Amino acid sequence: MGGTPDNVAESREAEEGRAGSGEAGGPGAPPVWSRDFALFFVGRAVARLGDTMLPVALAAGLLQHGYGAGAVGLAMAATAGAFAGLVVFGGVVADRFSTRKLMIWADLVRLGTQAFTAALFFADRVVLWEICAIGVVNGVASAVFQPGVAGMVPRLSSDIQGANGAIRIAESAAQLAGPAVAGVLVGLASAGGVFAAHAATYAISALCLLLLRLPPPAAGSRSPGRGASAFKADLVEGWREFRARTWLWGVIAVWCLYMIAVFGPTVPLVATEVVQEHGPRAYGLVNSALGAGTVVGGLLALRLRPRRMLRAGAIALFGFAGFPATVGLGLDVPAMAAGAAVAGAGMSFWGVMWATSVQTQVQPGVLNRIHAYDVAGSLAMLPVGQALAGPAAVALGADRVLLVSGAMSFVVVIALLSVPAIRGLVRVDTPVTRAPSSAPPAAPPSVPPSVPPA
Template sequence: MTSPDAPAASLRSRNFALFFTGRAVAKLGDAMLPIALSAGLIQQGHGPGAIGAALASLTVFLAGFVIFGGVFCDRFNTRALMIGSDLVRVCTQAVMSGLFLTGHVVLWQVCAIGAVNGICAGLFQPGVASTIPRVAADVQGANGLIRTAESLAMLLGPALAGALVGAFSPGGVFAAHAATYALSALCLALLRLPAPAHPVVRGASYRADLAEGWREFRARTWMWSVILIWMVYMVTVSGPLVPLTASEIIPSDGPGVYGLVNSALGGGTALGGLLALRFRPVRQLRAGSVALLGCCFFPAAVGLGLPPWAMMTAAAVWGLGGGVWSVMWATSVQTQVPGAVLNRIHAYEVAGSLAMMPVGQALAGPAAQLLGGRTVLLAGGFIMVGIGAALLSVPAIRNLRAVTAPGLAPARAGTPTGRDDHDDRGGRVTDVKG
């Protein structure tokens, strides 16, 4: 007999609706943050260096703490940690709102709050991977809808933040951001989740848990291969993309065109998430890698100085390919990895994905000075083709087959958690044709 709290086959279930709402609202608040922070610091007389330091304080602590967050999520109540992380961020953003509303803004205080928020994000993020299979039996469909909502939030968030800054002040945006975390915590608290399929084991030390997570991560060739390739992508393409496209588009075409290009990117990403709702390939990472090949057009279009409509089209294609890939990747991680180690493995892949982003951002300026911004962007377009080709060239990636249910990768002798030491299929395959 099916438990009333088991993952529902339909994405219209109460549990998924609550989780979906919480993620969408929280992402909307996160999309408002850079605008509010930048506008507020500029109003207080600070420059781009201060803005960069404030934003980096969050990213650095997120990347550095997420691995430990994965261990904590596997050892303790995942939902309680996620709710606690949200509630702490309600407090930090309320304090930030007070600082900006009163005009008593000190940079080190802003950076300290950013660091606390980064730690909270590091505690929260690993739990997302293990919660989705517990609220929805259709993991790929759930990821598609969530990715679409997050893309729309990233599209609407900056515009909403700009309106709030104009009507009130940056402090008002931070108050709204605190409210989004409060709603996220409420949605998580209202979930009725089934018991974890894998009981929590607390006998081992934290160091042993970290070591086990690393062994499980290394044992999956498809996973660490993707992360290695993704680190190259972050340094050479993704990291330099935002600063270089902004520096090329805004001086020649104006900030309005730059905003339209980013809107097209967000719209394409949302479309990619919707497409992934219907497209159910047997080999998910192969399909996602092919979709990524289209991402080469955006940096190339900006590097060639094409008209705004061409850059918008290329940005939409970039978003479409990235949206499909992100759904296929998230679904693969959440269904191929057993629940007992899923939070830790997800933490390792998030840390690996984020680690090289600041390096790419830092190298963007020197590379542009040495070679020219358009040349670097053109090179990024060619490298993007190489990224897709590299993913497709690894047998463990292109041949990984979808599983029918999350966390059911069969264990074999010598591999009690079902990892793919000798076999990258990862589990029982679907009967659906690609």
């Protein structure tokens, strides 16, 4: 992707940090808000707004050009498949090169692809294979971009939990607004207008990243070697570091079950059931309640500072059962909206606890790779759960499948809490800076060696 090796690029970024105002992350930084974190916050919020507009643009645009729902799914799957398949390699790349430059290049690539897509729709020259090919390129760019997100937060704010909570609130608000904005743009300027707006969000994200003044890299960062053998060694090292943390791979293993049995079936079956029984407007209300709940969960994560973060986050996940269960029980729309709001709050609070745990318990030198394994593992089983939802609904009935998903929400939380390494993980408020090694990592001083973070 045309990056500069870390030993050169990061030294330049260190100089930029020393030349700046001293507001970036580090011991003397403000707890959350600084000039640089604000830039990162705006970039993430605007990019998320664009991403939530994309499904509306694809669906409206392809349907208007004579394609069916299968084509829309194929176009979305092209991006998701490329992302899931390459994000682990993106983590290695992010640890070998200047993270910020890679993220800027990824944004610029997606700026170009979405601007080109807008031109295709404005010119009424829409061919499915071209849209899918563009989706693959976007997925590759996202796989390069996403691993760097985790590593940026500890460098920009000394209050990592507060920073993650603020970002979660912004992303949740964007998720609420995105589909509505996309609907207005489709009405005013066709799907091409949505793609043009989506391209503009990547331009803003790239500009925000360009204006950042990053502090010097934390201790524990390193300059990997070059060549295919070194790349493979970095990939293996990332996997070794991932496996060495029981709390980390334990959560991901349980999350695979969660994707198959809970989240995967819930999303398509809730949409189908609510639309069929109450109409699309009711589904919009329920979905908005879910988004509002995620904002509340982010606000709670800004205020609550549990000592055992993963245990608190797992307990909050009990609330997600209300989303599938209220729909499966055939309750009225207000009750379903209430269940969705509670579910969103629980999921959002868990997300902040999890992200903060990873960013503070893992040393900077392997954080991008660990985050990549986390993302890949978390998403791996989602398509399986979505694919099984239809046959299961035919065999058992959609309402029964949703009730099973609600019950499985409790099973998943109990599984998380049953692992000592997860429920016993004690928070640390600054990132671990120990250099990566081939041996299993020692626990931070505040964590008993036998109790990995949860």
